[in-house]
Amino acid sequence: MVKPLKHWSPPSLNLLNYGITAGSVLLCALALPLRFPGLELAGISPHWLLIWVVTWSVKRSPLQGAIAGLCLGLIQDGLTAPQPTHTLSLALVGILTSGLNKQRFIQEDLISVALIVFVMAFVVEGVLMAQFALMGDRTLTELWERQPQVALSSALLSSLWTPVVYYPLNRWWQHVHKLLS
Amino acid sequence: MYFLYRWWGRYRVVVVLTLLCIALAWSIRRTEGAGIVELYRLMTLPVQPNTAKQEQLINARTWELQQRLQELEARNQALQSLLEDPQIQQDRAISAAVIGRSADHWWHQITLGRGSQDGIQVGAVVAAPGGLVGRVTQVSPHTSRVLLVSDPSSRLGVTISRSRRMGILRGQDERVGRIDFFEKDPDVREGDIVVTSTLSRLFPPGVPVGQIQELQLDAASGPQAVVEFSVPIANLEWVSIYLDGQTSEALVTSEP
Numbered sequence: 001m002v003k004p005l006k007h008w009s010p011p012s013l014n015l016l017n018y019g020i021t022a023g024s025v026l027l028c029a030l031a032l033p034l035r036f037p038g039l040e041l042a043g044i045s046p047h048w049l050l051i052w053v054v055t056w057s058v059k060r061s062p063l064q065g066a067i068a069g070l071c072l073g074l075i076q077d078g079l080t081a082p083q084p085t086h087t088l089s090l091a092l093v094g095i096l097t098s099g100l101n102k103q104r105f106i107q108e109d110l111i112s113v114a115l116i117v118f119v120m121a122f123v124v125e126g127v128l129m130a131q132f133a134l135m136g137d138r139t140l141t142e143l144w145e146r147q148p149q150v151a152l153s154s155a156l157l158s159s160l161w162t163p164v165v166y167y168p169l170n171r172w173w174q175h176v177h178k179l180l181s
Numbered sequence: 182m183y184f185l186y187r188w189w190g191r192y193r194v195v196v197v198l199t200l201l202c203i204a205l206a207w208s209i210r211r212t213e214g215a216g217i218v219e220l221y222r223l224m225t226l227p228v229q230p231n232t233a234k235q236e237q238l239i240n241a242r243t244w245e246l247q248q249r250l251q252e253l254e255a256r257n258q259a260l261q262s263l264l265e266d267p268q269i270q271q272d273r274a275i276s277a278a279v280i281g282r283s284a285d286h287w288w289h290q291i292t293l294g295r296g297s298q299d300g301i302q303v304g305a306v307v308a309a310p311g312g313l314v315g316r317v318t319q320v321s322p323h324t325s326r327v328l329l330v331s332d333p334s335s336r337l338g339v340t341i342s343r344s345r346r347m348g349i350l351r352g353q354d355e356r357v358g359r360i361d362f363f364e365k366d367p368d369v370r371e372g373d374i375v376v377t378s379t380l381s382r383l384f385p386p387g388v389p390v391g392q393i394q395e396l397q398l399d400a401a402s403g404p405q406a407v408v409e410f411s412v413p414i415a416n417l418e419w420v421s422i423y424l425d426g427q428t429s430e431a432l433v434t435s436e437p
Contacts, residue, residue, distance in 0.1 A: 018198070026217070026220075029214075029217050029284075030217065030220065030221050030224060032284035032285075033218075033221060033280075033281025033282050033283070033284050033292055034225075034281065034282075035281075035282045043282075043355060043415055044286050045282075047285075047286070067199055067202070067203065070203065070206070071202050071203055071205070071206035072206070073206075074203075074206035074207055074209060074210040075206050075209045075210065075214065075217070076284060076285060077210045078209045078210040078211070078212065078213050078214035078217070079213075079214040079217060079218070079284035079285075080283060080284045080285045080288050080290065081288055081290075081318075082210065086285065125286065128285075128286075128287055129287075132287065137333070137334045138333040138334065142333055142353065146287075146354070150286045150287065153286075154286055
């Protein structure tokens with residue numbers, strides 16, 4: 001039988017923590033191409049990586065948030081197309097979210113995290129739209145027509161699905177933190 | 182020096198882990214997520230559409246054949262067969278299930294459940310009952326990623342089947358695209374069938390793309406028309422990939 005977690009040694013507990021953290025990122029990446037009924041709105045699905053970055057950054061420093069955003073942005077680049085890069089928007093989300101936390105504007109409960117995700121979805125899609133506009137591949141009017149649809153659907157769906165990522169991960173990190181200290 | 186030493190002693194695990202994370206993420210980007218999409222394919226195997234569904238699509242296939250026939254007649258009448266077309270043959274095709282959609286909200290892409298192990302290369306043309314779907318942009322051993330005709334960055338040389346007028350089709354959303362015509366006053370009407378151009382080096386000529394839905398002949402940037410795609414791109418489940426005449430990567434990156 002597996003030993004209860006409190007009897008684990010700190011190094012193995014740390015290792016398990018890294019494994020679970022990386023596994024949750026992998027699950028979020030795997031969920032990106034999925035379109036299930038109830039999981040999509042006008043062809044748009046929740047931005048799982050955004051939810052993960054917000055969940056991660058809520059209780060961490062801006063640098064940690066930025067690095068998480070960078071890594072997950074690189075993964076999303078791999079899964080779609082590297083130009084324009086997704087690292088910029090997700091890193092910005094990491095920095096902004098941890099900044100919000102430092103200011104103590106917002107408490108750390110499910111509703112406020114969902115609210116952060118809602119706002120950050122607009123940030124992500126806004127930055128991406130600006131990047132597409134700078135690339136000059138698509139005309140501004142086209143982008144501008146698509147923007148409200150993309151941003152609003154993404155914001156609504158992502159914030160609705162936030163608890164699925166936030167609740168277990170947050171519980172786990174709190175638990176590990178308590179065991180390690 | 183002592184400060185640096187202490188800093189390293191305290192933070193080395195964090196620094197090493199951070200660098201490791203970045204390196205891992207970078208390698209995923211370098212391999213264009215091949216590992217992740219392969220795992221995705223394995224995990225979604227139980228829910229991938231089965232072959233029986235293909236039967237339902239036969240009616241749409243009939244429509245496509247009618248349009249192709251019409252297109253061939255028009256070409257014959259114009260004696261275009263005398264010209265030397267840069268023909269891309271399309272005899273050998275394999276069908277593949279659509280297992281995933283775009284991993285962000287701006288690109289129009291699909292992921293297919295067949296890859297380089299089945300002989301697919303970058304640049305292969307993808308069609309579905311009804312007409313053209315897009316082109317393969319990335320392959321991993323068992324999956325391939327397709328850039329759809331509906332993506333705004335996809336440019337496609339097209340011909341109006343009835344009047345042989347040519348233009349460039351750009352995707353707009355999953356339902357419609359927009360043609361920019363070369364001429365000031367093109368002979369085009371609502372309901373005209375749009376097919377791929379004989380001048381295209383990337384796509385086989387005469388594949389139906391859609392139907393003219395709306396004309397905007399006095400648009401500021403020259404005459405335009407809105408095209409409704411003949412393939413229901415938003416709910417594709419099966420596509421055919423043409424293996425013959427796959428264009429090389431060099432061609433794909435150049436102008437269509």
